[in-house]
Amino acid sequence: MHTGLHGTGALFDTDPPGLAPRLIGLRPHEAYATPYEHAGVPPFVVFTGGRGLGKSAVLRELREAYRWHTPVALVDGEDGQFAAPPAERPADSWSPVGQALTTAAEQLAEPVKGAGRIAFPRLSSGLLAVAAGGWSDRDVPRIRQEAERILLLNETDSWLSGFAGRAMGRVVAKLVASMSRTGPVVEPIIEATLEAFAEGVGPAHRRLRRAATWYRDYPDAGGSPKRALTLLSRHFRAGGDSRRHAERHLVRALLADLDDAYAGVVQRSHRRGRPLLLIDNVQEPAGLGLLEPVLRDRADGIADQAVFFAALRGHAHPALRNAGRLALPDTARETVWRPGVSPSSRALLVALPPQDPAT
Incomplete structure (x- = not known):
């Protein structure tokens, strides 16, 4: 050739x-x-x-x-988007790795011949927990924009149409309800995300619920997805080795979502080759x-x-x-x-x- x-x-x-x-x-x-x-x-x-x-x-x-x-993604480590956080994004809730994972997932999600879009619920829930660590300023327009980009990673062509919009509405509603308090809003956002994943019936929603519980094995989480995502957000904001520990789980989440897209007889019959x-x-x-x-x-x-x-x-x-x-x-x-x-x-x-x- x-x-x-x-x-x-x-x-x-x-x-x-x-x-x-x-x-x-x-x-x-x-x-x-x-x-x-x-x-x-x-x-x-x-x-x-x-x-x-x-x-x-x-x-x-x-x-x-x-x-x-x-599914294919191309990420260039020298691209300017990985050099520094956007002006409005706090540095402790952003990293080149998190940005690269978002960029890669957006490309990998695109439909291919014979198969629809791939959803990334594990990765998106982790990225949302990390982003929420920088939302203490209650800048709702910015938060809505950041949340929408992350939650769109859960959209597919064949099921859960409109999920991102519904989940984003729930996340923002939780945020608005917490604005009377001071400090981070990580836990309310995580609660809203897990609640959104838990609603609905059918195979697609069961897959979302499995994804929501995937973080149970995070160290010191005690089997609680909410505590796991709270710890992940905290570790990410801490920087250093703690951030690398959190980033490792985010990379693992992306690969677990890819594996899930190929799991089962039906999915394998529509998806050929490896991502x-x-x-x-x-x-x-x-x-x-x-x-x-x-x-x-x-x-x-x-x-x-x-x-x-x-x-x-x-x-x-x-x-x-x-x-x-x-x-x-x-x-x-x-x-x-x-x-x-x-x-x-x-x-x-x-x-x-x-x-x-x-x-």
Whole structure:
């Protein structure tokens, strides 16, 4: 298959299948299935090298090759939206990782051939708890805007039409009711979210209720989703290691929502291949904040089925010290990769060939 990128046949070829179709399970630009390599948990592939090797172009080509056939998101760690919070957003309720998760989920939610939108109730409830930590100023228009963006992650084409509007109304009503008090409004907002998830009947609403209880296992939550989300918001605002702990659970929530979209016979019959997350400039905070939790969870036995391709400026990074290494041509027919016990061994560094100036 011609991609316009010199020397990338080992990644995109279909006969025999290249690295991308073997990991994703679909041929590029087609809905035809390809047998999985690493059918358990795939390697976290990181393209390495200096400027001018076409790493960003490869990620864009991957997005174009698979969008509309399987859920795809492309996040660039150097994008300005990840540099600092908006002027009206308190810094302690914002981070590059939280922004990257929102951006990725919005892209992954888009419908693909044969399947509708994906909902992200676990992620949205966590993001809402975090955002509520910055709502003590009672700026209702801003709060409404922030809440709507997060709650729209729960919309699908086939069910719960209008959920975001109803849930947002309940959240804002809770906020207005609490305006006579001072201090944070985290707990009322969390209560409103959990109540919105609990209403209704049918398979879709049962899925929302499962999502609402997913946080029960959060450390020190005592099995209470409300306490879990309150702790997550508190840990996020604390910064440092506490924030990284909260962000790890938010990354896990996104992947759990993706797994849920593929759960069951009906969902699997409509969704082919694996979801694809692409991270450019993974060495930046937004990128590392996605990469490190995924590697750590996979090393701890918390599996997911997402395929990650990332681009690293340079040839090495401390977060990838035990990663495997291959040149792209060596991945043409199979990926000789076996993870070890360390989180970074769950990654595979792939060196791209130099671009031919004549092409």
